[in-house]
Structure formats: structure tokens, C-alpha cells
Amino acid sequence: MFDSLTEKLESTFKRLRGKGTLSEDNIKDALKEVRLALLEADVNYKVTRDFIKEVQSEAVGITTIRSVEPGQHVVRIVHKKLIELLGQKAAEVNISERPPSVIMICGLQGSGKTTLTAKLGLKYKKKNKKVLLVAADPYRPAAIKQLQTLGKQVDIDVFERGQARPQDICREALSTAKKSFVDLVILDTAGRLHIDDELMTELAEIKKQAEPQEVLLVADSMTGQDAVNVATEFNQRLDITGVVLSKLDGDARGGAALSIRAVTGCPIKLVGVGEKLTDLEEFYPDRMASRILGMGDIVSFVEKAQEVVDLKDAEKLELKIRKEQFTLEDFYDQMQQLKKLGPLDSLLEMIPGMGNALKGATLDPKAMIRVEAMILSMTPQERGNPSIINGSRRKRIAVGSGTSVQDINRMLKQFAQMRKMMKNMSKMKFKGLPKNIMPF
Numbered sequence: 527m528f529d530s531l532t533e534k535l536e537s538t539f540k541r542l543r544g545k546g547t548l549s550e551d552n553i554k555d556a557l558k559e560v561r562l563a564l565l566e567a568d569v570n571y572k573v574t575r576d577f578i579k580e581v582q583s584e585a586v587g588i589t590t591i592r593s594v595e596p597g598q599h600v601v602r603i604v605h606k607k608l609i610e611l612l613g614q615k616a617a618e619v620n621i622s623e624r625p626p627s628v629i630m631i632c633g634l635q636g637s638g639k640t641t642l643t644a645k646l647g648l649k650y651k652k653k654n655k656k657v658l659l660v661a662a663d664p665y666r667p668a669a670i671k672q673l674q675t676l677g678k679q680v681d682i683d684v685f686e687r688g689q690a691r692p693q694d695i696c697r698e699a700l701s702t703a704k705k706s707f708v709d710l711v712i713l714d715t716a717g718r719l720h721i722d723d724e725l726m727t728e729l730a731e732i733k734k735q736a737e738p739q740e741v742l743l744v745a746d747s748m749t750g751q752d753a754v755n756v757a758t759e760f761n762q763r764l765d766i767t768g769v770v771l772s773k774l775d776g777d778a779r780g781g782a783a784l785s786i787r788a789v790t791g792c793p794i795k796l797v798g799v800g801e802k803l804t805d806l807e808e809f810y811p812d813r814m815a816s817r818i819l820g821m822g823d824i825v826s827f828v829e830k831a832q833e834v835v836d837l838k839d840a841e842k843l844e845l846k847i848r849k850e851q852f853t854l855e856d857f858y859d860q861m862q863q864l865k866k867l868g869p870l871d872s873l874l875e876m877i878p879g880m881g882n883a884l885k886g887a888t889l890d891p892k893a894m895i896r897v898e899a900m901i902l903s904m905t906p907q908e909r910g911n912p913s914i915i916n917g918s919r920r921k922r923i924a925v926g927s928g929t930s931v932q933d934i935n936r937m938l939k940q941f942a943q944m945r946k947m948m949k950n951m952s953k954m955k956f957k958g959l960p961k962n963i964m965p966f
């Protein structure tokens with residue numbers, strides 16, 4: 527996400543940081559590059575212009591003060607302004623205390639409405655809410671089936687009335703929801719290729735009748751400025767309460783994310799970061815700004831890790847690491863935990879400094895599988911105490927895992943190095959992981 531924008535900003539600031547003092551020209555040059563980087567990332571030109579103006583007016587003051595780290599100061603200003611641009615504070619999805627709450631999902635064709643409907647359903651189901659998903663798209667033949675399939679995956683009821691009028695479907699769904707004590711109703715409406723009057727009228731009618739707490743527009747971040755235009759129009763016609771940026775996991779250049787709030791005044795509330803139904807994140811302007819500037823997103827990382835890692839286990843593990851008692855068994859467990867967290871590179875991207883450090887480092891899933899196979903071919907004693915793995919054991923493990931003795935040697939050597947490095951690191955203050963810490 528935002529790779530090229532981040533790269534450009536990082537290199538611009540790196541040059542700035544190297545300077546002891548900053549002249550007005552230095553800042554001007556740097557901001558020129560920032561401006562280009564933003565435009566190349568497809569950020570709205572007016573947004574870019576205002577942004578640069580604001581950063582400049584704050585940055586100019588620091589040329590007269592001999593600050594210790596002037597470059598750092600400029601980065602800080604850009605960071606602060608990016609946060610403002612993205613909406614300053616996180617905006618939550620509101621659901622009312624008095625059930626049933628209604629969330630209406632709208633957007634153009636293929637933007638990710640149906641996927642979001644199921645993702646949101648799952649999010650609230652996890653919070654013990656009784657959810658009802660409503661198939662309010664009677665036009666596309668497979669639309670109902672799609673929502674039903676997703677509903678089944680997350681075990682949430684789906685309401686449908688075939689090809690009936692969407693307005694009627696929603697009304698019936700709401701009365702059913704009231705009768706069956708549903709907490710939250712999510713309306714998956716139909717999309718169109720383009721905004722047209724018919725669609726808008728239909729959506730406005732649904733909105734009027736269902737009185738949703740939230741009208742969320744799904745905007746495909748891959749479409750850049752188009753997403754911004756779509757959001758503007760939907761907002762004018764429907765008074766949306768928030769934007770959900772979908773497909774931020776793709777190679778979106780960031781333009782939509784950076785312009786939508788400033789242009790429409792609507793907060794970004796959620797972001798879709800993958801096709802899986804758990805790939806939904808709340809939107810935090812500060813974290814996003816940090817990510818864009820390549821400063822990592824350690825909070826998201828920690829939160830994500832906490833969801834799958836048991837804290838007690840983590841403490842035990844830390845003690846083992848400190849005493850250099852970390853075994854291959856532990857290593858294997860860690861690999862399984864990592865897998866639960868999702869694709870490794872997307873996780874590592876969130877760690878400060880990792881974005882760059884990782885370039886060129888190999889994170890080959892196939893190599894990971896090989897290492898797993900090697901560990902699984904060992905006896906529990908061998909995993910607990912790798913020092914007993916002599917020549918004949920190595921041969922046996924190689925045969926068992928379909929690898930060679932050289933592979934085993936290399937893995938064991940790297941594991942030993944890693945164990946030492948981990949021990950040393952656990953004593954240091956965390957400052958980012960060194961390159962190639964994993965033996966794959």
C-alpha cells in the first residue's frame with residue numbers, strides 16, 4: 527500500500543535530515559518533491575496545493591530558529607498535516623442503543639458492498655450482536671446467492687425476497703428484524719456502473735424509509751480520483767455518514783485515501799484490506815499518516831498480534847528467549863502463530879523501519895514450508911535440544927523432510943544465530959528487527 531509514495535517521501539526526508547540547518551530553499555525544494563509525490567499518488571491537485579501551502583507556512587518559521595534537527599521538524603509538520611488531511615481523529619461506526627440499528631451500504635458496481643456487508647456483519651457478530659444481512663440488490667442475477675454464501679460463511683442470517691422492489695425488501699426486512707429481536711440490520715444495496723438518477727432515487731427512498739444510523743459509501747481505492755468524485759456525488763444526493771475505502775491492499779497509489787476526506791468532508795470510517803471477511807480495519811488517521819511516511823504502524827501490528835497471541839504464552843516465550851532456551855518446538859509454534867496473523871510481508875510492513883529493511887530480504891513461503899517439514903521430521907527431544915542432532919540424525923531428518931543434509935545444516939546454523947540474536951535483542955530497547963532474522 528502506498529509503496530511508491532512512501533518511498534519518495536522517505537528519500538526526500540532523508541536528504542533533508544542530513545542537513546545541519548535548513549534554508550528556505552532547502553525546504554522549498556523538499557516540498558516541491560513532496561508535492562510531486564502527492565500528485566503522482568493521484569492526490570487531488572487542490573488538496574495537494576493547500577497541503578503544501580500549509581506545511582510551508584509552518585515550516586518557514588523553523589528556518590529562523592536554529593533547531594537541532596530541522597529536517598526531522600519538517601517531517602513532523604508533514605506528519606501532523608497528513609493526519610489533519612485524513613480527518614484528525616478516528617470516526618467510529620455508530621449503531622444505536624435502541625435495536626434494531628440500521629446500516630445502509632451503497633456504492634458503485636463492484637466497489638465491494640456485498641463483501642463489506644458480510645465483513646461488518648462478522649465484526650458485530652463478534653461483539654455478540656444479532657445481525658441480519660439484507661439482500662437489497664434484485665438486479666444482478668447472482669447477487670442474492672453471493673450474499674447468502676457469505677452469510678453462511680460467517681453464520682449470519684440473510685433476508686431476501688427475490689426480485690421484489692428494493693424498497694419493499696428493506697421494509698419487510700426491518701419488520702422481520704423487529705419481531706425477531708435483531709440488533710443490527712445491514713442493507714446491501716445494488717450498484718450501478720455510473721451514478722444515475724434512478725439509482726439515487728431508489729437509494730434515497732430506502733434511506734428515508736429505513737432511517738439508517740449509518741449510510742456508508744464503499745469507494746474503491748484503486749480508482750483514485752474517481753472514488754473521490756463518486757463520494758462527492760453520493761454525499762450530495764444521500765448525505766452519507768461515512769466512507770469505507772475498499773481494496774487498500776491492492777496497489778492503490780493512495781490518492782483516494784488522501785483526498786476523500788478533504789474534498790467531501792466525510793470521514794473515512796473503515797478500510798477493506800483484502801477479500802477475506804476478517805480483512806476489515808478501523809481507520810486511524812494518525813496510523814495511516816505514519817504508514818504513508820514509512821514510519822511504520824506499530825500499534826496496528828500490536829493490536830493484530832494481540833488478537834492471536836496469548837499474552838501469558840508471550841511472557842513465557844520471552845523468558846525462554848532471555849535464557850537462550852528458545853527451542854525448535856517454540857520456533858515451530860511461532861511460525862504457526864505468524865501464519866494466523868496473515869501474509870508475513872503485510873505484517874512486517876507495519877513495523878517501523880521494516881518497510882525498507884525488508885526490500886531484498888527473502889520471505890519465501892515455500893522456504894517456510896521446508897523449514898516446517900524439517901522441524902516436523904525431528905523427534906521431540908531433537909526439537910527441545912537441537913545440540914543432540916548429530917550426523918546420522920541430520921541424514922534421517924533430511925530424508926524425512928525431503929530436503930538435503932546441507933539444508934538441515936543451514937537451517938540449524940541459522941536457528942542458532944537467530945536464538946542468540948533474539949536473546950541480545952530482548953535486552954535492548956526494541957528498535958526494529960535486523961535483516962534476515964528468520965532462516966527463510
Ligand SMILES: Nc1nc2c(ncn2[C@@H]2O[C@H](COP(=O)(O)OP(=O)(O)OP(=O)(O)O)[C@@H](O)[C@H]2O)c(=O)[nH]1
Nearest residue numbers: 635636637638639640641717772773798799800801
Ligand atoms: N483485494 C480486495 N478485494 C476486495 C475488497 N473488497 C471487495 N473485494 C473484491 O471485489 C470484488 C467485488 O466485491 P463485491 O462485494 O461483490 O462488490 P459489490 O459492490 O457488492 O458489487 P455489485 O454488487 O456487483 O455492485 C470481489 O471479488 C471482492 O472479493 C478488499 O478490501 N480488498
Ligand SMILES: [Mg+2]
Nearest residue numbers: 639640663669
Ligand atoms: Mg453486491
